[in-house]
Amino acid sequence: MQPPDKLLFTPVQRIRIWYFLLLFVCSVFVVRLFYLQVIRHDYYKSAALTSQLKQYEIPAERGIIEVQNGKERVPIVLNEMRYTLVADPKMIKDPAKAARLIRETIGGDAGEYETKMKLDTRYSILAKKLSRQQKEDVSRLEIPGVITAEAPQRTYPQGTLAAQLLGFVDDEGQGRYGLEQALNDKLKGQNGQLKAITDARGVPLAANDENILKEPEHGEGIVLTIDLGMQQQLEDILKQGVEHAKSNSGGAIIMDARTGGIKAVANYPTYNPAEFFRVESKDISVFENKIVSSPLEVGSVMKPLTMAAALDQGVVNRNSSFHDQGYFKIDGATITNVEESGGSGQRSLNDILQLSLNTGATWLLMQMGGGEINEQARTAWHDYMVNHYRLGKPTGVEQGYEGAGTIPDPSEGYGLNIRFANSAFGQGMTATPLQMAAAISSVVNGGTYYRPHLVERTIAADGRETVKKPEVVSPNVVSSKASKDLKEIMEYAFSKNYRAYGGMPKLRNEFSIGGKTGTAEIANPEGGYYTDRYNGLFMGFVGGNEVEYVIVVRVDEPKIAGYAGTKAAGPIFVSIVNTLIDNFGVTPKK
Amino acid sequence: MNTKRRSVLIDQPMQRRHRPDYILVLLSLVLLSIGLIVVYAISPGLSAQKGVEANYYASKQIIAVALGLVAFFITAQLPLKSLRTIQKPLIVLAVVASVLVQLFGQEVNGASRWLQIGGISFQAVELIKFALLIWMASFLTQRHKEGELGSQAKTIKPMLIAVGICSFVVAVVQSDLGSAGVIVAMMGSMAFVAGLPMKKVLMFAAIIALGTFLAIASSPYRRERLAIFMNPEQDCQNVGYQACQALSAVGSGGLFGKGIGGSVQAYGYLPESANDSIFAIFAEMSGFLGTSVLIGLFIALFSRLKAIIEKAPDTRTRLLVTGILAWLSTQALINIGAMIGLLPLKGITLPFVSYGGTSIIFVTAAIGLVFNASRYTTYGVNSMALTEGKRYDDPADRRGNRRTHYATVSRRP
8 A cells, every 4th residue: 555645646636636627628618619609700600601602603595596497497406405524633532543434434535534633623624515324324433523514505406507507606605606696695595693502512502591593594596587498408509509610619598588588598618516616727717607707799790789770860771772882991991891792882781781791880880970980970879889788888687797898988099980880890899698689689679678687586485476577777779660670681681691501491481580690800819800710609589570589699719611600600590599489489470 | 155245345345336327327318319419410411422321320320329328238237347357358359450450441541540340330449448448447456556556667667558559559550649649648647546656647748748749740641730720721722621611610600500400511511520520510500509518518427427536436446437537538628629729630539429330339338337337436435545544434434424324325426
């Protein structure tokens, strides 16, 4: 036994000392808890919310796009749910193993996955556009730090049909080119918002006072004026025609002359909007709807417009004629005709279009100036180009990147007279095929300029449909008399020339078919014009008692022998007319 | 028979059983229930993060508590003397478990602490603590009886060696500094209460301080943790993440808490929400009111243990309960201290409350031993009188109420 006096404290004293220390520490803890939980509560509450409260966009569903198919409507752009595979590199413990598992499940490059899983970020996209099946397979791996995110994607039940017209939607959900770009805001709708307390992975927890929900407003659906069948036929015809003409590219448009509604727009070559990302950067011009976006010197297809302007002003009439010496000298430059025009002689209005006389177009312009090209002539013609035919400014069609074209100013600059003389037959000015279609449409339909448009109606998210009425921009582009005269002259020109285009063995007299070729010179950026390159154009119409469709065709730099307008664009026009008559019920004359 | 009984009585004069301390059991059950409620409340959140069935955690915890009750009933009925006989097998088991953990253990945060046996994961350190507790109680009792408590060679050296080996295994090999701290505190407290001379106590304290410093300085993982502890909010995104999230959980609880189902931090923000961090989740749910009550419950429980120590019938019992008190209290304080930013983070559980079968089973087993001991406490006679050379039944220690003091045991532990 230990003598008690050797012990500084007895065991009971010792346990009491010990216990007192324990109580002391506990009371320190309680004080600390009071500090954290009561005094600093607000600070920690907001600190916790900073990580817990997350804001989400609830994506609005993008509107679908439909086209006409006879009396029905069929979808041409739909949405499909796809998935993006995302990694949070901070949460991945073994990137090599995770990468291998992912490659075994959805394919791809394990090395690339691994690199992406080692990035110094918390959001690294591993793969895009996974199918639902792939997404489920990856989710089943249960790799911590690898999640899938919904990414709706456009699908195209009609494949490449009308690709440039439609445009596409990029990875950020923005419409690019065509309709998707022009109507992006309408189609896109308004994303909703969810502010919610979530778990660490971002899954919102059950109802909470802090949660805020704003429902998304889904995008509007759009029904186009485009006719599925016409579009398909037009694309086929254009492709054959462009290839036949040994050209690299071309385009064509069919517009309803009675409404301004565009029935079909084709561009060649084309691309697959579902795989827009496969288009190489040197080829991105394939995205453009060049009918709308790319102005060009239109050449002789301008002549009907010049003539209509002269007729409308009353400076010439249906029976006017002039003595053509074969050339005009203006401002020291000489305007000549093509060799086949038959030299000098007395020429009627019919002759001017049939023979495509540059001197004739110049003569028409002179009549606007009282016999010579002067300021009065220039101003009058400029007024017609800009204010009647609405050239030089965008039409307002629902397309991205619409081109405006350029029209020379009547009083500014030098060589104005020769420039305006040139513009009378479509050189020294530019316009898009769409502008030309809208202008000729207004000339041959009796004088009403309808705004060219693609949207027939919109469908709100709740299913409510709003029909878009054709918009009359100007009711009297030209008088009905001028309209009737010009229509006849164009019919005459076609009836004289159609054999040269091929494709129509016998003139289809029961229909009203008019047209004008254009073989447009191409400006050389280094000055002057190329001597060996031309664009082939054709501008015409088909109908019965009234004009139903106007058609504009362009074939870029065809290599086929003969005039580009006649040999490259003409056959395409004839094929289109045949198709419209045979398959799409153009009403015959009564 | 009679003579044998008498000799027993002389050796351990307080062998008469009386009513045990039911309040102790009640407090333990309340603490276990709090743990169950918290685990049940956050079980769906935890399960969602792990992708297991919603009540996975809650049902495992119920099983753990049930096993804990079984352990309690066993140790509560076990004759305290028989502890001496299971002491050796326990040590062997602890050594085997440590070796197995080292060989097949699951590694978590660079520390291998878990042993998978079938579907059950077993934490070896709990067994080590328990074995050490039993051994220390006998060892110190023995030395005390021999009057060699202050002996450098017979007491201090073996004790330091035991502490050294155990803390080396736990702190360095298993990388579990928290448990090593608990072990050191437990052994130190037992030696202190046993009557180790104060000089030795101070020396002991100095050695512990040095050991702690070395343990921290030797491991970059610990140095990092210490640095974060000094300034957790500097690096909330990476290493200080758990500390920051724990403080956020505690602080956002406020005065009244967010309610039982109101914890958000358990949904994947706060790591180890059910085990090491359960106090923070409880604080988030129950607020300052709840945390004060919880600490109050712990203090109440500890006060029962302290009372039993004061009135322990013999040195062995006294030291055993002292060891248990030191174990449970330091473990609780280290755990809570980390959650409220007063101590660096340690991967140890909050006794009774934390999710985890091993912890609960050993804690309830220990409480069973205390409950067992509470049947034999003395009243009136200061059992410590023995150490002061007095006889246990010296009439001078009676209150003079002419009653035998054994007759009034019913109201006290």
